[in-house]
Amino acid sequence: MSRTDSAAPPEANPQVRPPRDGGDGPLGFVWSSVVMGWRWLVRMRTALYLLGLLGVETLIATIVPQEPNVPATVDAWRAGTEGPGTAVSGLIDLIGGYDVYGSPAFLALLLLLFLSLTACLIPRIRAWVRLVRHSRPPLTRNAGRQEVVARLSTTREVDEAHRSAADLLRGSRWRVRVEEARGADGVVAAGPPPQVAAEKGLWSREGGSLLFHLSFYVLLAAIVFGQLLSFEGQRAVVEGERFADTPVSYWTYGPGRWWSEASHSGWILDLEQFHVDWVRDPLAPGAGQPTLFRSDVEVTHGDGSVEQTVIEGNRPLVVDGMKIHQLDWGYAPFVQVEVDGELVYENFLTATATDGGHFRAAVKAPAADPDVGLSVFFYPYAPDNEAGEPVPTGAPFADDPLLLFQMFRGDLQLGRTAQTINELDTSELESAGGAWLRPGAEVDMGDGVVVRFVELRRWVGFQVSARPQIPYLLLASGLLLAGLWPALYAYRRRLWVVAERDASDGRTIVTVAGRAFQRPQTFDDEHAALVERLARQLDATPYPADGATPAPVGVEPGPGGGRGPDAVSEEMT
Amino acid sequence: MSQDQLAELSRLLYSPVTLLLYVSAAIVCLYSLTTRAGLATTRSGAPAGAKLQRLGIALAWTAVAAHVAHEIVRGLAQDRLPLGNMFEFTSAMALTGALAGLIYLTIVRKKPELVGFVMLGAAVVVSSAMLTYADPGPLMPILDTWWRTFHVSVIVTAAGIFTVGFLFNGLHLLRDTAERGLAAARAVPTGRSTVGAAHIKDLAPGVPGDDLDSGARNPDEALSGRVAPDEDHGSTSLPVEAERRAMRTAISPLKLAVGTFLGTSTVSWVFVATPTTTLSEGLTRALTVNLTLVAVALIARWFVPFLPQASTLDGLAYRTIALGFFAWTFGVIAGAMWAEQSWGRFWGWDPKETASFLTWIAYAAYLHARATRGTRGRGAAWIGIGAFAVLMFTYYAVNLVFVGLHSYAGLS
Numbered sequence: 015m016s017r018t019d020s021a022a023p024p025e026a027n028p029q030v031r032p033p034r035d036g037g038d039g040p041l042g043f044v045w046s047s048v049v050m051g052w053r054w055l056v057r058m059r060t061a062l063y064l065l066g067l068l069g070v071e072t073l074i075a076t077i078v079p080q081e082p083n084v085p086a087t088v089d090a091w092r093a094g095t096e097g098p099g100t101a102v103s104g105l106i107d108l109i110g111g112y113d114v115y116g117s118p119a120f121l122a123l124l125l126l127l128f129l130s131l132t133a134c135l136i137p138r139i140r141a142w143v144r145l146v147r148h149s150r151p152p153l154t155r156n157a158g159r160q161e162v163v164a165r166l167s168t169t170r171e172v173d174e175a176h177r178s179a180a181d182l183l184r185g186s187r188w189r190v191r192v193e194e195a196r197g198a199d200g201v202v203a204a205g206p207p208p209q210v211a212a213e214k215g216l217w218s219r220e221g222g223s224l225l226f227h228l229s230f231y232v233l234l235a236a237i238v239f240g241q242l243l244s245f246e247g248q249r250a251v252v253e254g255e256r257f258a259d260t261p262v263s264y265w266t267y268g269p270g271r272w273w274s275e276a277s278h279s280g281w282i283l284d285l286e287q288f289h290v291d292w293v294r295d296p297l298a299p300g301a302g303q304p305t306l307f308r309s310d311v312e313v314t315h316g317d318g319s320v321e322q323t324v325i326e327g328n329r330p331l332v333v334d335g336m337k338i339h340q341l342d343w344g345y346a347p348f349v350q351v352e353v354d355g356e357l358v359y360e361n362f363l364t365a366t367a368t369d370g371g372h373f374r375a376a377v378k379a380p381a382a383d384p385d386v387g388l389s390v391f392f393y394p395y396a397p398d399n400e401a402g403e404p405v406p407t408g409a410p411f412a413d414d415p416l417l418l419f420q421m422f423r424g425d426l427q428l429g430r431t432a433q434t435i436n437e438l439d440t441s442e443l444e445s446a447g448g449a450w451l452r453p454g455a456e457v458d459m460g461d462g463v464v465v466r467f468v469e470l471r472r473w474v475g476f477q478v479s480a481r482p483q484i485p486y487l488l489l490a491s492g493l494l495l496a497g498l499w500p501a502l503y504a505y506r507r508r509l510w511v512v513a514e515r516d517a518s519d520g521r522t523i524v525t526v527a528g529r530a531f532q533r534p535q536t537f538d539d540e541h542a543a544l545v546e547r548l549a550r551q552l553d554a555t556p557y558p559a560d561g562a563t564p565a566p567v568g569v570e571p572g573p574g575g576g577r578g579p580d581a582v583s584e585e586m587t
Numbered sequence: 588m589s590q591d592q593l594a595e596l597s598r599l600l601y602s603p604v605t606l607l608l609y610v611s612a613a614i615v616c617l618y619s620l621t622t623r624a625g626l627a628t629t630r631s632g633a634p635a636g637a638k639l640q641r642l643g644i645a646l647a648w649t650a651v652a653a654h655v656a657h658e659i660v661r662g663l664a665q666d667r668l669p670l671g672n673m674f675e676f677t678s679a680m681a682l683t684g685a686l687a688g689l690i691y692l693t694i695v696r697k698k699p700e701l702v703g704f705v706m707l708g709a710a711v712v713v714s715s716a717m718l719t720y721a722d723p724g725p726l727m728p729i730l731d732t733w734w735r736t737f738h739v740s741v742i743v744t745a746a747g748i749f750t751v752g753f754l755f756n757g758l759h760l761l762r763d764t765a766e767r768g769l770a771a772a773r774a775v776p777t778g779r780s781t782v783g784a785a786h787i788k789d790l791a792p793g794v795p796g797d798d799l800d801s802g803a804r805n806p807d808e809a810l811s812g813r814v815a816p817d818e819d820h821g822s823t824s825l826p827v828e829a830e831r832r833a834m835r836t837a838i839s840p841l842k843l844a845v846g847t848f849l850g851t852s853t854v855s856w857v858f859v860a861t862p863t864t865t866l867s868e869g870l871t872r873a874l875t876v877n878l879t880l881v882a883v884a885l886i887a888r889w890f891v892p893f894l895p896q897a898s899t900l901d902g903l904a905y906r907t908i909a910l911g912f913f914a915w916t917f918g919v920i921a922g923a924m925w926a927e928q929s930w931g932r933f934w935g936w937d938p939k940e941t942a943s944f945l946t947w948i949a950y951a952a953y954l955h956a957r958a959t960r961g962t963r964g965r966g967a968a969w970i971g972i973g974a975f976a977v978l979m980f981t982y983y984a985v986n987l988v989f990v991g992l993h994s995y996a997g998l999s
Contacts, residue, residue: 058959065952069977072945076938076985083936115936246931293725299594299665300724328732328929339931477931487933491920498916502909533906535696 055126055133064127071123075114078106088112128234135227142220151191151213153206157512160527162538164545167521167557172208175513175524178551179210182544188212188509207512215506219532222500229493236490240483242272245336247478252346252362253471256284259336259478277480279316279334286310288343288472292411302409309340309474325476339477342366344373345392346473347417347453351379354462358382364473365392366436371408375436377419378426386463387422387438404450417467420448421459506531509544523557524548593664594723600657601678602717608650609685609710616643616703617886620893640699647689647702650709654682665723670739671730673986677716679740683747685709691751691907698895698903701758704887708754711883718858718872734925741921742943745914746978749950752911753975755904756968761838761887763897763965768837769830831892838888847884850972851877854979861987901964905957908971912950919943938989942981949974 054060079087079097091097092107110117154160168175176192183190190212247264251257259281261267269275291306293299309325316334325331331338344366351359358381365373377388395409396416404416422443431439449457451467458464509528516523526545530537548554619639658679661669669675688705692698726735855876859869894900922943927933934940953974956967 058955059961062952062955062959062962065948065955069945069948069952072941072948073977075936076941076945076981076989080936298724299722300726303725304727305725328734328925330928330931337931339929341931479931481927481933484927484933487923491923495913495917495920498913502913 052133055130056137058134061127061130061134064123064130067123068127071114071120074106074109074111078111078114080115081113082116128230131227131230135224138220139224142217142224145220146217149216151189151211151508153191153193153209153211154510154512154527155206157209157510157525157527160510160529161534162528162530162541164526164541165557166524166526166545166549166552166554167516168524168552168554170522170552170554172513172515172522175522175552176208176210176511179511179513179524179526179548180212182548182551183210183212183509183511186544188214189216207514209513210511212509212511213507214509215504215531218500218504219506220501222497222502222504225493225497226501227497229490229497232486232493233490236483236486239486240270240481242270243482245269245273245277245478245480248341248475249478250364250473250475251283251285252364252473253285253288255362256282257476258282259333264478273480277335281316281333281336282314283333283338283476284312284314285474286312288474290343290410290472294411304410307340307343336478336480339479340474341477342475344473344475345394345412345415346471347375347390347392347415348468348471349377349388349390349417350466350468351377351382351386351388352464352466353379353382353386358386362471362473363390363392364435365390367410371410372406376438378428378435378438380426380428382463384423385426385443387424387426387440387443388419388465389422389438389440391418392416393418404452412470415453415470417451418448419451419465421446421463421465423461505533505537507537507540509541511548524552524554590664590723593660597657597661597664597723600653600660601713605650605653605657606710606713608646608653609706609713612643612646612650613703613706613710615639615646616700616706617890619643620700620703620890643706644689644693644699644702647685647706650706651682651685651689654678654685654713658682661723665725667726667731668736669723670736670743671724671726672721673719674716674721676739676743676746676982677712677719679743680747680750681709681712681716683744684712684750685747687744687748687907687910688751688754696903696906698899700893701895701903704754704758704890705751707883707886708750711879712750714879715876718876732925732929734921734928738918738921738925741914742918745911745918746982748907748911748914749975749978752904752907753972755900755907756971756975757884758887758894759897759900759904760965760968760972761843761891762894762900763968765834765837765891766897769833771837772833834892835888838891840885840888843884843888844881847881848877850976851880853976854983857980857983857987860984863987901968904968904971905954908950908953908974912947912954915943915947915950919947939981939985942977942985946974946978946981949977 079091081088087096091103091112092100094100094103097103106112110119114120157163170178173194176194180190180192190210193206193209193211246268247261248266249257249264257263259278261269261275261278287310289306289308289310290304293301293303293305295301307327311323311325311331313321313323313331313333315321323331325338325340327340330340344364346362346364348362349359350357359377359379361377363375363377365375368374371393373392373394375390375392377386377390379386391406393404393406393416394412395414396404396406397414399405404414406416406418422438422440423446424443427433427439427442431441433439446461446463447459449459449465451457451465453467453470456464456466507528507530509526512525512527513522514525526541526548528537528541549556619637619642622639658669661675670679685705685708688708689702692701692705852873855873858864858872858876859866861869864872922940923933926935926940949970953967953971956962956970959967962970
């Protein structure tokens, strides 16, 4: 196959492959479209366009709130209460902008990218394998005409000079080819002279680039594998309570398609205490910032062994192959509601933090008739003023807890309308007044309803996950980086050492010539260092002795020397 | 010393000391650039600007040392590594960028004459950090882990290196435009060369015309390759001054100013949109940033004739960005590992994660573009500029405007 010189005008190059005729008719059309499509995919420009499109999609995903991440914000954007308004919102919905990474467009783009990658890689891998299997460092006919040349003069024999040079180069991890003298007298009439030829970086640069690109397949496989085989569940636990690892005990349960419920070993987590603290001095730097989140837990493993340990923000707990993370926390007031002396509600609320510094929760007591609902505002720090009335503050520490609530009677519509545990659907409810409570206090709301704030604890939201794909992801990342480094930093170089007998004074003239495909700037130094080491080994002196550079070099490229079309690259791919 | 005194000292070390040192290093280095170029007319003896340049480099190292001292004192004042809020990130970015640029230009690549631009960039970044200044303080517990040190320092280093790469990219584009303009002034057709007029042999003798990698191949790069070619290059050359003028006029100052303003606005709108700042304050900040960068662009335009050839700058940009890309990839992977440890998922398309992925794509596009014939040269450089805008967007917009798990700017 003839070589292509892509720097030359197109007419100077032969057509890479004559267009294959797939015959007439619909099949021929399909075939030619496939060929056209494939050729389009192989082009680097296509890959660039696809990368650009991926960038645009990602930009949309950065700017527009994503439904899987912040569903509430997306709802607000759709309703027009936040964001650019309903018109734009509809447009975003149309292009799937609220769930970019789940949209068909993104999947199609990903498919195209991987197709393009495959199309680019197949010929490159073949070429690389050929290179590794068959290439030998090429010989030079005229070392003096290479780009970088130095000459030494020594008393050693030609063969000895070649041997030393070969050892030296092998020691510096060059691939070396020694071409001995062919004739009996060491004189070869035609062809390259006896020499040591060496090269470096030819495999590793391209090989690194291939490894880098191949690692994306590993990455993709690991992600798909993970989607199928992983598991993630959430559960809030109040201090002093426990929770067991069974599918039904999670509040949200998200198994992959191939996740087996038998993988739950039934370990038990006891939350003994949750510690949280802040910078309390309002004048100190970082006032109000949290300084501590820690759960003291006791874990009973599936095999019955018990372990006392802690879970912190950056220290998840691994139990029977599952990771337990401490995700969020809040206050858990224990609230009782009595109607006509009968206990209709008794539970820990899981009050969640709001932007305003207070916590929200709801009490839903369908056992009463009519239903009782309390919309609860919890203020951790609400000290009394002079009049003995509590003043709510935004401080998060529970020094003076206050529970404010608004009572509703009527129909809670449980199970009929969408409502979270901390939200009341008040459409069928009537307000029945409000009150405030300190821990241990109770209040009579009239109509036989008594609300009691028994005690205050905290709750911690735990996330439990099993991700078997992690080792493969690490492998993919490792390959990615391992490939990227040589792809960027392995420089292709060739070197020749030609020793010749100088008949006039009986000394041996050693020519050390080199050529750099990338970063020629650093090659000069490398070359100089090599020449120096060789000179030391051979007890050689610079030649000509006055140190003047020999005949100007590099002006006219010799065969295989100079900057041919394949020398122009600083290519990364 | 008490914490308060340390905090005060770190502030002093930052705002007047480090900033002034960067500024003066920039001034001295840039000035020496012009005098060394002037050597072309006084070709005997030592280069006129050599001493000045040495002074500039010394100032640059002093500035970096003062910056390091600031970081240490600030770290002592708050008993933690100063990588916890936006001010600290920006400051560290300036430091890593200045250090990387300085090491690269003085030790690795031996192009000390360009240090002035790196110092100018560092001064701009250092002062931009003042926009998000926060007093030393403790960390949120979730951030208080060696993972943060690891992830954040790698990412910040990558950002610093990218900033230097952007600088070279911008200078490359300016110089390339100037060289094309000069070639046009000499009525030499540039054809459809994608690497600029540097490769027209007539313009810069001694430089191989087919060398796409770098014009710095010229072994004796002393002057002929580095500065504008001087008088005795043949009858086609213009006198030095005229040539400089021709180079400058090739870059329309109006276009440059407006372009820079608009380009900067793609990121600086963030200050207007930041929920925690008032409209007038945001506008002032955005305008300050825009106008400062317009001024910097115009200053750079004036220095265009003294720059190395466009192809050299292109090579510098590529090398820096390649290193930054490696660091960024590593940093994003480290971030994913931390996220798995801390949030229980390695990747969740949180705005910051999405944006850092976007940055990665943008720089990958640059590297690919540079390896593609047809987009190499100016095309790739523009993609590089765009990629830097994306990086800044990732950094400012996502921290300040979009709410996500990475909202730690420390400004509220």
